[in-house]
Amino acid sequence: MKQLLNTLYVTSEDAYLSLKNDNVVVQQNDSTIGQIPLRSLEGIMSFSYKGASPALMGKCAEFGVGLSFFSPRGRYYCSVLGEKSRNVLLRREQFRFADDESMALSYARSFIIGKIYNCRWVLERTKRDHALRVNGERITAQSERLRQALSGVRDCMSIEELRGIEGLAAKDYFYAFDDLILRSKDDFFFQERSRRPPMDRMNALLSFVYSLLTNDCLAGLQGVGLDPYVGFLHVDRPGRASLALDLMEEFRPVIADRFSLTLVNTGAIKPSQFEVRENGGVFLSDSGRKTVLAAWQKRKQETITHPFLGEKIQWGLVPYVQSLLLARAVRGDLDAYPPFMWK
Template sequence: MPELLRTLFITTPGTSLHLENDTVRIYHPDKPGRNILPLLRIDHIVVWNGVDISDDLLMRCANDARGVTWLSQNGRLLARVTGAQTGNPVLRLEQARAYDSEHRRLSIARAVVAGKLQNYRQLLLKAARDVDEPRRQRIRDVAAQHGEAIMAAGHATTLTELLGIEGNAARRYFEILPLLTPHAPPTRSRRPPRDAFNCLLSFGYGMLRTAVHGALEQVGLDPYIGYLHGVRSGKPSLALDLMEEFRPLLVDRLVLTMFNRKQITTAHTTTDPADGVQLTDEGRKFFLGQWSEARERTWKHAETGREIPAALLPLVQARFLARHLRGDRPAYTPWVAS
């Protein structure tokens, strides 16, 4: 198992990052002092608009295969630097062949949906233990419906049918979330999110997508050739596929916890003129602190029989997918919480 390294998040405009021997030096004119971090302990640098990176540091990161990602203020991916292409062309050929095979593509897509729905179900069943009886039964009813949806997904004969099953299950899931926290609306709103809860979900999904994208590139898979989400120009479909199984427990659970602990305040979000809700600088820093802590939590991984930190789960699953595509595993097995 690879060592758990850290992602360096830099959100404050006016900050600049520089290479200093084997360290990254972080400078901001309003924050005097010598702030350095050893590069050896950093596997990824994520920066927001208004943050500068020196050419020397970018070249060093590229040479070390250390990813650098630029995000918008809302967490949307703007650009990535990953260094020289290191992917295995034979693996990518198998990835494309699986996409062209209706049977293989549907098989992988079914596994992706089953993993997502099972983790939805796990989240709901655990949450039901902590609420009063009227809410408990309603939550368990939806969890039971998700169990039925998993069975239906396993028998889906077309991607259209599978997407319909997944969409209906997701709708029921979001409709029940207000029973888990009064801050959750009964529908998912995006582009832009219309409330603080959906704002944090979208931001969290953006962080998850960045992590999964990097894991796929590290393994040598093409993030843009997916199975459930297909192939569309400019859309990292495989990253969107693989992150499905992680959404409920790595993002949704974290956001629910923050709201139920009353950690999110009016200082963390703001509403723009178009009634879209965005994180403030304070909100971004708070979320990223919670996200970094959550990435260190270990989860049981049934296939490996080990406890694995959340930060490494995308890499483990990307490797399982690569092994399946090469023919070393008969099927792709999604990660589900046990």
């Protein structure tokens, strides 16, 4: 199993990454602000405009260190990954399944079952833990709609029908999402999902965390030999990591959404750590990104019992474990892909 080691986050917009004696060197304004051995890292996530040297990229590929680039606002650009774990036979099977709608549907259905199940669990958990602070009737009603959607997913006969069910289920889930925000309601509220750009603080936080989660899913899929750009549910587009987006669907509620809500509900993230642009878009400030990244790394170290394997693992390993299960299903070692359904 892939072990979760340290991840280096570079959040300064003007930082440049280079290589020196198998170390990653972080430079800012002609000064060295950090130097870390590559062998001690699992991944590097850079939120800088300046990028990294080709020498560092090559050494990261050689050492199996994932090097990912984001905009300072959290938009994912690309990753540099090595040749380890590439498996042409596995990928040929993946491509065949992606081109066969009946096979693709079986995988896509599993992803969406996991997503809707976990959305419903998030609502029910909040209702249970904060019964006196939330609109119980609304949450119960939306939870019931999600339960009905699960039945529709199991019975759907096409990818297009599945996308329609997923879209309606997402609306039902987000209709009650504002009830899950328990403090600072004047600053943190949710009316509807908005992207490119996010139009409020909650959407800005969700978009940033979704970018982090997408990167983990992409790295996990690359690590087991699957092509993260050929999906079963999301349509193939140049530059779109469709399979990573497929895989992250089941993780959005229990990993990204709950993490974001915890930051808000505990006061860990402050309203002042967001910036409003002239076009109305809202983004995390440099301080906000650092707060989120520190909490994200801490969250990934917490342990859970995996619902399918029954083994204790760190939260940060979940995308890697599910990637491995997906690869085994594609190879035929498992009868079907078991989605991550948190209990």
